[in-house]
Amino acid sequence: MAQEETHNLISSNKVENTKVYDLKGNDIGEVEKLMIEKSSGRVGYAVVRFGDFFGLGGHTYPLPWEKLTYDEELDGYHLDVDRDQVEGAPKSPGEDDALWTPEQGKTIYNHYGVLPYWATMPYVR
Numbered sequence: 001m002a003q004e005e006t007h008n009l010i011s012s013n014k015v016e017n018t019k020v021y022d023l024k025g026n027d028i029g030e031v032e033k034l035m036i037e038k039s040s041g042r043v044g045y046a047v048v049r050f051g052d053f054f055g056l057g058g059h060t061y062p063l064p065w066e067k068l069t070y071d072e073e074l075d076g077y078h079l080d081v082d083r084d085q086v087e088g089a090p091k092s093p094g095e096d097d098a099l100w101t102p103e104q105g106k107t108i109y110n111h112y113g114v115l116p117y118w119a120t121m122p123y124v125r
Contacts (some may be wrong), residue, residue, distance in 0.1 A: 019076035060092040
């Protein structure tokens with residue numbers, strides 16, 4: 001059996017379907033998938049499916065990975081944004097991952113006020 005977790009690493013299949021909680025500890029959705037930058041291996045986005053609690057009707061939203069913080073006690077991720085910020089956010093471009101564009105990435109990161117993952121990547125030849 002392949003190892004799925006170490007002291008500081010986790011397999012992507014263990015992250016998928018992990019619960020997402022608001023800062024008050026309310027279950028608001030789950031991680032549907034991760035979008036990983038091909039050459040660096042950095043997580044660009046966590047695509048989160050919000051349920052009815054957040055009032056977003058089961059839509060998926062790409063969130064900068066930096067907006068999620070793992071909580072061992074909950075065995076899930078805390079999201080540090082409120083409903084209004086997510087409601088006005090760009091939605092996932094659909095099931096076809098080829099529809100993810102650099103322009104969408106800029107829009108997503110600007111919306112959440114986070115420096116884009118590619119801006120902090122070292123130069124790679």
